[in-house]
Amino acid sequence: MAQFFKEKPNKSKQLSAKLSLDITQLDHLGAGIAQHQGKVVFVAGALPGERATVQLVEQKKSYAKAKLIKIDSPASSRIKAHCPHYVQCGGCDLQHMDTQAQREHKQTALVDLITKLSSAEPVAENLVATPIVDDAWHYRRRARLATVFDKNTQRLQLGFRAANSNKIVEINQCPVLAAPLSELITPLAVNLNQLKAKASLGHVELTQADNGHFAVLRVTKTLPNSDLRWLSGFAEKHQLNLLLQDEAGQLTQIYPALSSDEDKVTLPFYLLADNSVRCSFTPGNFVQVNGVINQAMVEQAIDWLEPQAGERILDLFCGVGNFSLPLAKKAAQVIAVEGVAEMVEQAKQNALDNQLTNVSFYHADLSADLSEQTWLGKIDKLLLDPARAGAYESLQWLQKMQPKKVVYVSCNPASLARDSSVLLANGYRIAKVGLVDMFPQTHHIEAMVLFELGK
Known part of the structure; x- marks a missing residue:
């Protein structure tokens, strides 16, 4: 009888039965560490001092990774996450641990x-x-929001990447982002959806600088004048320095309007050394957030x-x-x-x-x-x-x-x-x-x- 090749199941990816493990410490990536059958087991989301029900999802020679099912006995350092998007968003991963315990761990x-x-x-x-x-909150002076245009709904989604995924988690606030920038997310999403060329928008970079608030919209093609007027009105209402950046990296200032073609684009800057040093930067430049x-x-x-x-x-x-x-x-x-x-x-x-x-x-x-x-x-x-x-x-x-x-x-x-x-x-x-x-x-x-x- 003819025999056909049948791929063997990948044992390293097989799910185990549910286990109850004691978490003894955190690794430097913030995952809980437990022991099971002579192996180190990493459990994202678990904290030292906790007993947790987990399921092994990956097995290697000397270690394994497990999915957290539930916390059977919580640690004293466990708190309720402050952000409503915490479980889905890939930005933060230790909001379930109180701030002092985070610092001691680090x-x-x-x-x-x-x-x-x-x-x-x-x-x-x-x-x-x-x-x-x-x-520990509202400390980020800069963030890049991803955009995705849904052809079916004709709607632009604005948010952050999901944890371990390229999918977008739509957000209406971010408690680690500077408060004025966090408050800007919802009206910005509403207004971007009014644009005729909203399908041509890439990411949005928000910055709180010592010379004002900045928004940089990445665009894949030239926007119509009606869109530019709409964006200018939005920026004026929110007192926002608004720039467009094309695929070549070229910046165009939308608001405040430049008085002549020779005027330079206004760049964000921050102050150092008792405000005696001004450090300017352009979108895409690395600066500490x-x-x-x-x-x-x-x-x-x-x-x-x-x-x-x-x-x-x-x-x-x-x-x-x-x-x-x-x-x-x-x-x-x-x-x-x-x-x-x-x-x-x-x-x-x-x-x-x-x-x-x-x-x-x-x-x-x-x-x-x-x-x-x-x-x-x-x-x-x-x-x-x-x-x-x-x-x-x-x-x-x-x-x-x-x-x-x-x-x-x-x-x-x-x-x-x-x-x-x-x-x-x-x-x-x-x-x-x-x-x-x-x-x-x-x-x-x-x-x-x-x-x-x-x-």
Whole structure:
């Protein structure tokens, strides 16, 4: 008899019977950790101290992942999520944990990861700095809202991406977004649906800056004049700086109207260094979303580096000058390097606007061979603020730079821990470690570490 191939079921994806597990801790991604049959089991949504009914959804050799079915006995740190969109939206994942417990978890996870993954000695308690914290709600000064046009209903949906999905969760408020921006979401959605060319709208970027509120609409084709008039009226009513951005990245200011074609588009900016430094940025430029925490973080970095007049300080992954410009205010000679050319140009303009002549900006791929770069050489101090991938490649040039102090600002404790091992192997020691609570209600951990060259 002929036999036909029948694919074997994927055992790693098979659902298990329901289990009752004790959650002992959180991992650095915010998932609960339990033990079952010699394996670590990760349970998103569960908290330490809880007993939970779960179902295994993925099995690996040394660990498994489980879906949370219900909480049998809640932890004292469990609270009701503040946001009505919490379960569906992919933006926050720790709203079910009280704020103080979130911070304690993040501090512990940060120190543990650095110790475990960098082969460092356990970080002494006196080296752990007081966390930089502020209000845990309405802290985001910037958000990008996705749009989807439903051809069947002829309606534009506005919201955030669902957790682990490309689907849009329509929202009418966001309690971690700056209150004026959160209050703008519903009227904005209503008004965008009045446009004739609403099917041509891409994402919407909302920003609270020190010079006003901004909305940038991404458009895939030129909007008719009737739509432009409608948008201008909406922006005037809500006192909103409204810009359009085409697929090439070109910006057109809709409101306030420019008096001539030669006038420049109004860009958002934020203030640093006791309001003595103005840092402008364009849509798409990276800026820290938590303005209050960013100011405190910059001040702490400068305090830890102790810049002195005449010193040469290198700022790698400098962006539009978030650290470089305030450092230059301290009379040090600052060399700043960034991998995104457009941000380098903006940083140069920011230096001009702030009349700072002791800072130089360069464009370079910081993951590539830097040996021919004119700016690479002996420096006094180094500041690093890389993306999630970290700064491993850049740190291979430590012997050539020989900084006495290194301040490393990180948004990923795993890459920070890996890069710490490079610094430790080159004779540096950890002098301070601090949590920067940039993203309350989420598992994301921002951190700052001071390294000093051993004697």
